[in-house]
Amino acid sequence: MTEPVIVRVNVNGVEYARRVEPRLLLSDFLRNDLGLTGTHVGCEHGVCGACTVLVNGDSVRSCLLLAIQLDGAKVETVEGLGTAQALHSVQKAFHEHHALQCGFCTPGMLMTTIDLLRKSPLANDEDIREGLSGNLCRCTGYQNIVRAVRQAADQLNTLATDEAIS
Amino acid sequence: MKPPPFDYLAADCVEAAVQALAGAGGDGKLIAGGQSLMPMLNFRLLRPSILIDINRIPDLAYIRDDGNEICIGPLARHRMLETSDVIARQFPVLHEAMGYVAHLAIRNRGTIGGSLSHADPAAELPMMSLLLDACLVVQSLSGRRTITARDFFLGALTTALEEGDMLVEVRLPKLPKGTGWAFEEVARRSGDFALASVAVIIGSDGDRISDLRIGMMGIGETPMRALDAERILTGQRYSEATVTAAVEAIRAAVEPNTDLHASAEYRRHLVGVLAQQALARAWARLREATQ
Numbered sequence A: 001m002t003e004p005v006i007v008r009v010n011v012n013g014v015e016y017a018r019r020v021e022p023r024l025l026l027s028d029f030l031r032n033d034l035g036l037t038g039t040h041v042g043c044e045h046g047v048c049g050a051c052t053v054l055v056n057g058d059s060v061r062s063c064l065l066l067a068i069q070l071d072g073a074k075v076e077t078v079e080g081l082g083t084a085q086a087l088h089s090v091q092k093a094f095h096e097h098h099a100l101q102c103g104f105c106t107p108g109m110l111m112t113t114i115d116l117l118r119k120s121p122l123a124n125d126e127d128i129r130e131g132l133s134g135n136l137c138r139c140t141g142y143q144n145i146v147r148a149v150r151q152a153a154d155q156l157n158t159l160a161t162d163e164a165i166s
Numbered sequence B: 001m002k003p004p005p006f007d008y009l010a011a012d013c014v015e016a017a018v019q020a021l022a023g024a025g026g027d028g029k030l031i032a033g034g035q036s037l038m039p040m041l042n043f044r045l046l047r048p049s050i051l052i053d054i055n056r057i058p059d060l061a062y063i064r065d066d067g068n069e070i071c072i073g074p075l076a077r078h079r080m081l082e083t084s085d086v087i088a089r090q091f092p093v094l095h096e097a098m099g100y101v102a103h104l105a106i107r108n109r110g111t112i113g114g115s116l117s118h119a120d121p122a123a124e125l126p127m128m129s130l131l132l133d134a135c136l137v138v139q140s141l142s143g144r145r146t147i148t149a150r151d152f153f154l155g156a157l158t159t160a161l162e163e164g165d166m167l168v169e170v171r172l173p174k175l176p177k178g179t180g181w182a183f184e185e186v187a188r189r190s191g192d193f194a195l196a197s198v199a200v201i202i203g204s205d206g207d208r209i210s211d212l213r214i215g216m217m218g219i220g221e222t223p224m225r226a227l228d229a230e231r232i233l234t235g236q237r238y239s240e241a242t243v244t245a246a247v248e249a250i251r252a253a254v255e256p257n258t259d260l261h262a263s264a265e266y267r268r269h270l271v272g273v274l275a276q277q278a279l280a281r282a283w284a285r286l287r288e289a290t291q
């Protein structure tokens, strides 16, 4: 069974069926087989966070998963967030706060932020720093990334309060 | 940085996994969260003939209250332990320790079974299993048996698991109500493996220390209990002098390594500081709970 087998995966709402070798990493599957090169690959051992995507709603390292493990799974990548014309609110916050320079770490930062925002109120900047500690950025010095995530979290919290009031 | 070729089997029950493991004759590897195994495959430090995936086996991710014990399934993810009310109530020290395990994306995948079987000397769960006197239930073709955490960790990345063994349950005996506890760790960055870490659980008999356990890691090939220090303190009143004696015993007992991240002397110093802080905090919590 080192032979390729067919996996069916839903990526950003689109169903794909592809023949994969068991050893194919999810990161390479997304980039090479599906052409979704928004997911970046830095270290391939779980340390840099650039390859972070969501699988069934949870952030994971796509370099530490095999495509073959994901039969029937739902994957979200940075391509699913927004478009250049209509940025997702988190992308918009990164844009407004100049939270990227080369952009290599950005897809992983964004997908991690999405998971953090779903799981935690990110009440203070300490929580943001802790939450992003598994994502390395070699350019920005992190300050603007923290500001961007702060804005995204505050917007969400305001939305939640407004909903609770109305 | 790509894994070597291997066969792949998604096992649908423990029996099938154990059967496949035996069939591979020592060349097979179970894969749980993959958060330690996949890096080793990507680096080609391992070349298994077959990966046996246990993620599709139903009902292996549980945390159950069994009366005297809390039973944890091998596929319980780090995130599940971190957010479990049962763990927070029964073992606040474990709840606290989980916050130090890697990062969210790793905690979403990594499992207790994988962490114990991998046995990294600086991993939190092996140390916690030692501190909490865990019993590890292991299954192979020849049936089930139990190994205590004390007998489980033999060396760095080396355990009492034999070829063909799968860890199928972790059992943690409950602690008496009001037990004091503390967990102290220093790592270079949040979520990194620890440079050193100390955890304490403590009881009292009148104003004297009882039921003391001190766990440590990052200071040798395996996590350790500070048995000398436990003996020095047990039965004594809590005082600066006895704590200092215990800390000295700890510094004398450990044999840390020098590596890229810290020197042996630094680690020896650090483990003493952490022990002192952990003892003080655990004792204070105990006093609060019993007042």
Ligand SMILES: Cc1cc2nc3c(=O)[nH]c(=O)nc-3n(C[C@H](O)[C@H](O)[C@H](O)COP(=O)(O)OP(=O)(O)OC[C@H]3O[C@@H](n4cnc5c(N)ncnc54)[C@H](O)[C@@H]3O)c2cc1C
Pocket (backbone or CB within 6 Å): A045, A046, A047, B029, B030, B031, B032, B033, B034, B035, B036, B037, B038, B039, B074, B100, B101, B102, B103, B106, B109, B110, B111, B112, B113, B114, B115, B117, B118, B120, B122, B123, B124, B125, B161, B165, B166, B167, B168, B191, B192, B193, B194
């Ligand atoms: C960047 C990074 C940072 C990390 N930081 C930390 C940290 O700070 N602290 C920490 O504790 N850990 C850390 N880890 C490791 C993480 O906790 C892993 O999840 C854990 O060590 C292994 O669990 P797993 O389920 O991923 O196991 P896997 O990687 O799937 O397996 C590990 C080993 O255990 C075997 N195995 C798995 N399940 C079983 C079973 N049920 N029975 C028998 N054998 C089994 C496998 O065959 C393999 O040999 C980090 C990992 C990464 C990538």
Ligand code: FES
Pocket (backbone or CB within 6 Å): A040, A041, A042, A043, A044, A045, A046, A047, A048, A049, A050, A051, A052, A061, A062, A063, A064
């Ligand atoms: S490429 Fe996956 S974490 Fe670095």
Ligand code: FES
Pocket (backbone or CB within 6 Å): A099, A100, A101, A102, A103, A104, A105, A106, A136, A137, A138, A139, A140
């Ligand atoms: S913007 Fe360049 S690595 Fe983060």
